[in-house]
Amino acid sequence: MTDLTATELLQKQAAGDLTAASITSAFLNRIRQYDPALRAFLHVEEAAALQHAEAIDAKRKAGQPLGKLAGLPIAVKDVLCTKGRRTTAGSKILQNFVPPYDAHVITRLKDADAILIGKTNMDEFAMGSSTENSAYQVTHNPWALDRTPGGSSGGSAAAVAASQTSLAIGTDTGGSIRQPAAFCGIVGMKPSYGRVSRFGLIAYGSSLDQIGPLAHDLRDAALLLEVIAGHDPRDSTCVNMPVPEYTKMLDQPIKPLTIGVPVEFLPSPSGSGAGGEGAGLDPEIETAIRAALNVYESLGATIKPISLPHSPYAIAVYYLVATAEASSNLARYDGVHFGQRAEKFAGLIDMVKKSRGAGFGTEVKRRIMLGTYALSSGYIDAYYLKALKVRRLIRQDFDRAFAECDVVIGPTAPTPAFKIGEKTADPLAMYLSDIYTISANLAGIPGISIPCGFTKAGLPIGLQILGAPFTEEKLLRVARMHERETDWHKRRPPLE
Amino acid sequence: MTTYRTIIGLEVHVQLLTKTKLFCGCSTTFGLPPNSATCPVCCGLPGTLPVMSRRAFQLALQAAVALNCSIASFTKWDRKNYYYPDLPKNYQISQYDLPFSSEGSLEIETSAGTRRIGIIRAHLEEDAGKMLHDEYAAASDSLVDLNRTGTPLLEIVSKPEIETPEEAKAYIEELRLLLRELGVSDCEMQEGSLRCDANINLHVPLRGIRFQSCDEPGAITRLESYATNAAFIATPIIEVKNLNTIRGVERALKYEAERQAKELQDNLDAGVWHIDGSRTSVFRDYQVSPITRRKSDGTLGPVSKATAGWDERTGRTEIQRRKEEASDYRYLPEPDLLPVTVDEATLQRVRAQLGELPAAQRVRLQAQYALTANDAGVLSRQGRAFVAYFEAVVKPCGDAKEACNWTLNDLLSTLNERKLDISACPLPPENLGELIREIKATGLNKQRAREVYGRMLDGLTAKEAIDKLGFKVVADEGQLLDLVRRAIAANPKAVADFKKGKVKAADAIKGFVMRETKGMAKTEVVQELLMRELQNTPG
Amino acid sequence: MSLSADEVRLVADLARLELSDADVADMATQLSAIVDYINQLQRVNTDGVEPLAHALDLRDVFRDDVLGQSLSADAALANAPARKGDFYRVPPVFGE
Numbered sequence A: 001m002t003d004l005t006a007t008e009l010l011q012k013q014a015a016g017d018l019t020a021a022s023i024t025s026a027f028l029n030r031i032r033q034y035d036p037a038l039r040a041f042l043h044v045e046e047a048a049a050l051q052h053a054e055a056i057d058a059k060r061k062a063g064q065p066l067g068k069l070a071g072l073p074i075a076v077k078d079v080l081c082t083k084g085r086r087t088t089a090g091s092k093i094l095q096n097f098v099p100p101y102d103a104h105v106i107t108r109l110k111d112a113d114a115i116l117i118g119k120t121n122m123d124e125f126a127m128g129s130s131t132e133n134s135a136y137q138v139t140h141n142p143w144a145l146d147r148t149p150g151g152s153s154g155g156s157a158a159a160v161a162a163s164q165t166s167l168a169i170g171t172d173t174g175g176s177i178r179q180p181a182a183f184c185g186i187v188g189m190k191p192s193y194g195r196v197s198r199f200g201l202i203a204y205g206s207s208l209d210q211i212g213p214l215a216h217d218l219r220d221a222a223l224l225l226e227v228i229a230g231h232d233p234r235d236s237t238c239v240n241m242p243v244p245e246y247t248k249m250l251d252q253p254i255k256p257l258t259i260g261v262p263v264e265f266l267p268s269p270s271g272s273g274a275g276g277e278g279a280g281l282d283p284e285i286e287t288a289i290r291a292a293l294n295v296y297e298s299l300g301a302t303i304k305p306i307s308l309p310h311s312p313y314a315i316a317v318y319y320l321v322a323t324a325e326a327s328s329n330l331a332r333y334d335g336v337h338f339g340q341r342a343e344k345f346a347g348l349i350d351m352v353k354k355s356r357g358a359g360f361g362t363e364v365k366r367r368i369m370l371g372t373y374a375l376s377s378g379y380i381d382a383y384y385l386k387a388l389k390v391r392r393l394i395r396q397d398f399d400r401a402f403a404e405c406d407v408v409i410g411p412t413a414p415t416p417a418f419k420i421g422e423k424t425a426d427p428l429a430m431y432l433s434d435i436y437t438i439s440a441n442l443a444g445i446p447g448i449s450i451p452c453g454f455t456k457a458g459l460p461i462g463l464q465i466l467g468a469p470f471t472e473e474k475l476l477r478v479a480r481m482h483e484r485e486t487d488w489h490k491r492r493p494p495l496e
Numbered sequence B: 001m002t003t004y005r006t007i008i009g010l011e012v013h014v015q016l017l018t019k020t021k022l023f024c025g026c027s028t029t030f031g032l033p034p035n036s037a038t039c040p041v042c043c044g045l046p047g048t049l050p051v052m053s054r055r056a057f058q059l060a061l062q063a064a065v066a067l068n069c070s071i072a073s074f075t076k077w078d079r080k081n082y083y084y085p086d087l088p089k090n091y092q093i094s095q096y097d098l099p100f101s102s103e104g105s106l107e108i109e110t111s112a113g114t115r116r117i118g119i120i121r122a123h124l125e126e127d128a129g130k131m132l133h134d135e136y137a138a139a140s141d142s143l144v145d146l147n148r149t150g151t152p153l154l155e156i157v158s159k160p161e162i163e164t165p166e167e168a169k170a171y172i173e174e175l176r177l178l179l180r181e182l183g184v185s186d187c188e189m190q191e192g193s194l195r196c197d198a199n200i201n202l203h204v205p206l207r208g209i210r211f212q213s214c215d216e217p218g219a220i221t222r223l224e225s226y227a228t229n230a231a232f233i234a235t236p237i238i239e240v241k242n243l244n245t246i247r248g249v250e251r252a253l254k255y256e257a258e259r260q261a262k263e264l265q266d267n268l269d270a271g272v273w274h275i276d277g278s279r280t281s282v283f284r285d286y287q288v289s290p291i292t293r294r295k296s297d298g299t300l301g302p303v304s305k306a307t308a309g310w311d312e313r314t315g316r317t318e319i320q321r322r323k324e325e326a327s328d329y330r331y332l333p334e335p336d337l338l339p340v341t342v343d344e345a346t347l348q349r350v351r352a353q354l355g356e357l358p359a360a361q362r363v364r365l366q367a368q369y370a371l372t373a374n375d376a377g378v379l380s381r382q383g384r385a386f387v388a389y390f391e392a393v394v395k396p397c398g399d400a401k402e403a404c405n406w407t408l409n410d411l412l413s414t415l416n417e418r419k420l421d422i423s424a425c426p427l428p429p430e431n432l433g434e435l436i437r438e439i440k441a442t443g444l445n446k447q448r449a450r451e452v453y454g455r456m457l458d459g460l461t462a463k464e465a466i467d468k469l470g471f472k473v474v475a476d477e478g479q480l481l482d483l484v485r486r487a488i489a490a491n492p493k494a495v496a497d498f499k500k501g502k503v504k505a506a507d508a509i510k511g512f513v514m515r516e517t518k519g520m521a522k523t524e525v526v527q528e529l530l531m532r533e534l535q536n537t538p539g
Numbered sequence C: 001m002s003l004s005a006d007e008v009r010l011v012a013d014l015a016r017l018e019l020s021d022a023d024v025a026d027m028a029t030q031l032s033a034i035v036d037y038i039n040q041l042q043r044v045n046t047d048g049v050e051p052l053a054h055a056l057d058l059r060d061v062f063r064d065d066v067l068g069q070s071l072s073a074d075a076a077l078a079n080a081p082a083r084k085g086d087f088y089r090v091p092p093v094f095g096e
């Protein structure tokens, strides 16, 4: 039962074949069974989830109207505030933090009658690409337990891949939904900046952060996006724009379809051309991406080589913009009003320094240092402001691309899931694993990663599709064209 | 050193009159129990986001337009990063490089006349919380109340164009009047809704400096040997904080100016400070050289700015810390807020809604009613509603001077006694105008007129009150002449005194007439008859 | 370009982070490598390019001046590491 998609589970409930309680118990069992090895969850809501499921069943029995996700368990990255429930952002500094309010997305999920089954592991404050930076535990990839699930939403991606839940919420600041989705063989989408309210999302890089769905297939992802997207007056940057019913049009292919393939993401087949950072691309992934492009060609799409000339600078821009914002966002963790306070200190300043020194992990400290440095007097022009200018050039590259293409397609990540511990000693190497995903956050555009094959070693490969701002519907429909022709999304990891 | 120039710039923070905070729906009411007016947003809890108050922005805009500022068509918000326990996010949302307004001015009235003080900028920002320190136990913990956190503030920064403590006081009074009239702020200093920091230093003419010891060996260099073109030297700027009353502003600046003058003399005499003749700058139209001191490596370096606190109790400023270098606030654009645009149509609407501002009002009152600058100033200071009342009094009587006297003396004291606002005044202005007309027509004396006024407060018109009191002015010359003659006859001593040149002695004779008529004799007629009769009376 | 240990300490002070000497040394090496990498931005010609702080082209978003729900003092202070009465308690600000 746990291998079913959310849509199938909804149908079976409607048909009376399954109850919310039975579904929830099944997923809780699955978590109990596999999480000791996977470590995807930081907290599991056993009692509350079951109780909630029974309430939904009662509602159904009484013939009351039910929400779009009625009776469906969902896992949420532990970076969204849940009222009265511990929310840690994967950090020790928030180990006892209990928010007095629900994030907007949590409210939307509750209103849709979804059942919060647990909060998932993540890189501390979403800073990382492997979920190894969690202060609590290392999450393992369900396809290969010695490998990372990617990050920073690694817990959510692993939980869906391992069928511990059919739906999960992640957040994406530089690829943190799409890259773990690719590593775990599932669908993960980062909506356009402003599509989903960030209210209640513990901030990392405020101008880049977005919340998005993780699911087995596109119908489930579309359904979840439908529920969480939309205006929220509590987030100034959340647009007041109608939310299309993504599930309705999903099976309508886009015709005609022009697909741009940046030479910087995928070297031209002849081996000539810029190649750029694409040169670091794993050959097995390159093959899988070309196969996916062939699928589109066979459906009548035009494949157009394009260039995003400033994309090679995206990582440098990102590590200035995101860390600068983070250095300010994370200043509030000082042991004064909430969060952990150091036990021994001499005076206020020492208390703050010690609380932060002990409460933050190495990567978080590194990024705070980098962001502080980039904003400090004497450096702000050369680093932070320079980065914002190149950011505009990156956005302009995309604007030009979408003037002539419907979508831009390439790999989600340059390599399949890497081994646990493989990149922890070299921060820069870790940063480079986000090379293809980061530009979308800088430009504010939507992006999705869908399964498009496996390596010989059996590791999933992700195909990334990027679109112009607020074209999520088109993106989902283009992705669905590929999904209909393939069965990668039906594969489940061989857990035993 | 008596001829130095005092250079003062004021940084004023006023709390905008909104019901709720700048970025959340918490109340801005003063004096609520500690930490009872906070929410996740103003506590800076993880995940929360600010949303700008439209009302706060509109009020700020009104104020800036009234201050003659140019308004930016595009403005944005920035984070000012610094750590302090009253600032839960450890950054303050403020405006840095693109404030919504800049380059304005405020006209003030001082004993020396009208002056226009430049305004560098006015910007919108959030307030911090309140810290309670136990003064008696330095080592004990501090307490934090976040009720005030996130309250909308307008920061108004003047140019260093204020030249005396008296002008600083006038500047704040004028600003307070303007903002109260506009309903932008209630400017209650004791509640912290108007706060003031002052930057002050002196520009001292070189020739005015006395060097007590410049001829002694090893003492500081002779003045003549400074190769400076500057006519003035500038003392280090002191930022005086904790100015909680308008009187405090004036007192603190007066104290600080004198303190700086003495400090300069002492430090030059002792060879601690030196004049850096190699560096001069132009301040307005004259040359200024800075003060330096010897650093640990032996070279001369500038004496840095310092912060001082004003102690109302001791009447002294206490230097708190020297700013060795500018704080590094690491400003960055606030990513959680969007820019705000202001178009020409909005600006015109704001301008149209401002109404008459105090400075323009004073000019008009003088021109239209031939009032003195002082009367116009005092009237204007009572606020627009009061001025409107005054103008409604003038209308039926046509005597602005008397209307001014009655409103500023009798009416104002009535309002003060009864703790009433002009809007709740029990006396309609037309009635007061009518009283003035009656006084002029009948010659009712001041004392009787005040009685009438007292009755009018109970709702009577002037005529009704006069009738009720039975005041019938005696203006008949025949009747009065008879009385005057009797008075002269009855007061030989006063007549004799008058003849000796004691003009005041006539009052006693006049008093007799008044007593006989129970005060209802028309003063002017009595005066005229009395003078005539006294002339005719042999000495 | 490399950051010295002293520079790292200065930045750590600004960021209010306590770092051990070993942390400082590691941080100096790692940040130097990252800054080296980031310096490739200097190759990009950005003359006349406006900084892009925000990908959204939205403007003028406001809320109305309407009272909302505040927390009770107890709820507000529930996460406080230390409190005294209805106040947050912090080590003395002065006297350091």
Ligand SMILES: [Zn+2]
Pocket (backbone or CB within 6 Å): B021, B024, B025, B026, B037, B038, B039, B040, B041, B042, B043, B150
């Ligand atoms: Zn609040």
